[in-house]
Amino acid sequence: MTVIDEHFQDVTGALSGHPRILALANQKGGVGKTTTAINLGTALAAIGERVLIVDLDPQGNASTGLGIDRRHRNCSTYDVLIGEAPMRDAVVVTAVPRLHIAASTMDLSGLELELGATRDRAFRLRNALAELNTNIAPDTDYTYVLIDCPPSLNLLTVNAMAAADAILVPLQCEFFALEGLSQLLQTVEQVRSTLNPNLSIHGIVLTMFDARNNLSNQVVADVRQFMGSKVYETMIPRNVRISEAPSYGKPVLVYDLKCAGSEAYLKLATEVIQRERELRSGH
Numbered sequence: 192m193t194v195i196d197e198h199f200q201d202v203t204g205a206l207s208g209h210p211r212i213l214a215l216a217n218q219k220g221g222v223g224k225t226t227t228a229i230n231l232g233t234a235l236a237a238i239g240e241r242v243l244i245v246d247l248d249p250q251g252n253a254s255t256g257l258g259i260d261r262r263h264r265n266c267s268t269y270d271v272l273i274g275e276a277p278m279r280d281a282v283v284v285t286a287v288p289r290l291h292i293a294a295s296t297m298d299l300s301g302l303e304l305e306l307g308a309t310r311d312r313a314f315r316l317r318n319a320l321a322e323l324n325t326n327i328a329p330d331t332d333y334t335y336v337l338i339d340c341p342p343s344l345n346l347l348t349v350n351a352m353a354a355a356d357a358i359l360v361p362l363q364c365e366f367f368a369l370e371g372l373s374q375l376l377q378t379v380e381q382v383r384s385t386l387n388p389n390l391s392i393h394g395i396v397l398t399m400f401d402a403r404n405n406l407s408n409q410v411v412a413d414v415r416q417f418m419g420s421k422v423y424e425t426m427i428p429r430n431v432r433i434s435e436a437p438s439y440g441k442p443v444l445v446y447d448l449k450c451a452g453s454e455a456y457l458k459l460a461t462e463v464i465q466r467e468r469e470l471r472s473g474h
């Protein structure tokens with residue numbers, strides 16, 4: 192490859208106008224999906240990326256954790272997926288520069304029933320995000336979209352997988368970490384063979400790691416052996432500041448920039464960007 196080729200690739204990558212869409216998925220609850228959506232999103236924005244978080248969990252924890260009051264959710268991801276509003280109408284800015292969010296409400300829990308057997312039911316999110324791209328305005332020109340999935344392999348998660356370029360799997364360092372992973376990977380495989388042939392696994396991020404805990408270390412060893420290079424080097428430590436931050440409506444990077452949790456999410460963001468570069472240059 193010549194220097195010009197290399198340069199050209201870089202430029203097309205940067206100007207393609209298509210954001211990288213990553214779905215944070217794991218059908219287990221409490222493994223760190225939402226925490227990672229909020230804090231990886233914040234870290235990417237801090238590094239200069241333009242980030243949209245799409246809250247696809249009816250619980251709306253990502254929205255609350257970013258300080259979006261329920262009164263400011265009169266247009267939500269539910270309205271978008273049901274087809275009553277374009278994505279840009281659901282987007283609100285957060286206190287973090289370059290970080291926006293499409294918030295969710297409890298209405299989302301009824302979506303599956305309401306959509307019934309409509310033919311495009313799995314593509315609602317993909318279509319809504321594609322429309323966002325065609326309305327290129329400086330403030331919706333995202334470089335990353337992070338989708339926070341609910342703790343289930345339901346239609347919402349399938350919408351996320353059908354819309355995503357890749358899946359990012361948060362895995363908690365506990366005894367049952369690997370349980371359910373094969374089911375998740377099977378679902379990804381199914382989506383790849385039917386709805387979205389380009390879907391890949393971006394990586395697995397180990398969360399709530401406790402170096403003093405033997406079990407935690409054993410789980411890390413097992414997951415690294417089982418999943419190899421798919422596992423990010425960066426591990427997110429169990430850190431009380433991470434769990435405190437949402438009750439202040441703040442990402443941990445804003446709540447306490449110097450804590451171990453913030454450092455870990457910044458490191459994860461650089462690793463994610465590095466992996467993107469490698470993917471783009473075909474390594």
Ligand code: ADP
Nearest residue numbers: 220221222223224225226399428429430433434
């Ligand atoms: P999920 O979205 O997968 O259900 P959450 O991100 O909501 O999981 O995390 C579950 C709980 O664990 C939350 O109360 C969160 O604050 C806490 N938590 C997540 N990651 C960490 C961490 N690294 N250290 C300490 N607490 C964490």
Ligand code: MG
Nearest residue numbers: 224225248252
């Ligand atoms: Mg969650």
